[in-house]
Structure formats: C-alpha cells, structure tokens
Amino acid sequence: MKTVSLVIISHSMEIANGLKKILGQVAPDVPIALAGGSNGGIGTDAFRIKEAIESVYSEKGVVILFDLGSAYLNAELALELMEDSKAVKIADAPLVEGAYAAVVEASIGSSIDEVIRASESSKYIVKVTE
Template identity: 65%
Template sequence: MNYVSLVLVSHSEEIAKGLKKLLKQIAPDVRIAAAGGSDGEIGTNALHIQEAIESVYSEKGTVVLFDLGSALLNAELALEMADRKERVRIADAPLVEGAYIAAVEAGLGKPLEEVVQACEAAKEMVKIAK
C-alpha cells in the first residue's frame, strides 16, 4: 500500500532524526525524511529540504512539518525548487504533536488532505485539563 509521506524540518539535526525514529515506531510503513540542521550546525537548508521531499515523495502526497520561522521560509523555497511538488503540503502544525498525528493518520491510509487537517488540529490540542 502507498501512504502519504512525511518530511520533518527542524533547526536541529538531532531533533529531526529523533522524531523520525519515534514516528517509525508507530508508523513503520510510512516513508519519513528528516531534514534537520545546516552543514552540521543549527539552522535549515532549502537544498537539504528539497532532497528530503524528493526522497520520500509519494503519489498519495507528502506533508512537510517544520519547527520555527525560517524553517518555513526554507521549506517554501525547497518546494519551489522541487521537481515533483503537486501533492506536497506544508502543514501549519506543531512539529512533534503534528508529526505524530500525521504519522498515525498516514499509516491508516488516510488521503493527503485528511492527514494535513488532522495534524493541523494539533494546534488546538489541550495537554493538561484545568
């Protein structure tokens, strides 16, 4: 079965790789790429993100999740440079919670727009009930 794939963009290579490792535990069949850091330093790199998108691109779609401001700018630039971009969406979601939900939904075989909507709903998630 072909699933929606994920790209994790973080300013930290360790965060992106660690999150990928976590997600592969819950969604082993979902293709996930980690695009973290920039040349061994903190930052993001549009070329690295473009390569990540192309490495896991799925005809069912690809969701890009990011951590902080300039990661969005580089993800947008990477998408402009990518050869295959018609089914790639950048999600407005918290990186960890959004990626976790996206991995679960993708692993269930949900279509691209449902995966994006579900992970973006993580913005409203209450973690501690008052």
C-alpha cells in the same frame, strides 16, 4: 499500500532524528525523511529540504512539518525549486504533536488532505488555557 509520506524539518538534526525514532515506532511503514541542521550546525537548508521531499515522494503526496519560521520559509523555497510540487503540502502544526497525528493518519491510508487536517488539529490539543 502506498501512504502519504512525511518530511520533518528542524533546526537541529538531533531533534529530527529523535522525532523520527518516535514516529517509526508508531507507524513503521510510513516513509519519513529528515532535513535537520545546516552544515553540521543549527539551521535549515532549502536544498536539503528539496532532497528530503524527493527521497520520499509518492503519488499519495508528502506532508512537511517544521519547527520554526525560517524552516517554513526554506520549505516554501524548496517547493519553488521543484519542477512539480503539486502533491506536497506544508502543515501549520506544532512539530511533535502534528507529526504524531500525521503519521497515525497516514498509516491508515488517508489522503494528503486528511493527513494535513489531522496534523493541524493537533494545535488545539496543546493549546494552554488559563
């Protein structure tokens, strides 16, 4: 079964690797690519993100999750660099919780829109109330 794939973008490769390890235990059949760190340090890189997207691209689509604002900007730039990015969407979700919800939803064969919806709904779970 083909599934929606995930791309995890973090300013830290260690964070990206740790999250992929968790997600792989939950849903080992969902393709996950990482774009973490920049030149061995902290940061993100649009070309590395583009390569990550292309490495897990399928007709079902790719959902991108990111940690900080500049990662989002580089994800947008990566999409601009691609010839065809119609089946790639960026989730507006907390990285860990959003990725967890996304991988579970992808693992049951859901569409890209359902994966995005599950991922983005996770932000309400972590909302702190007074």
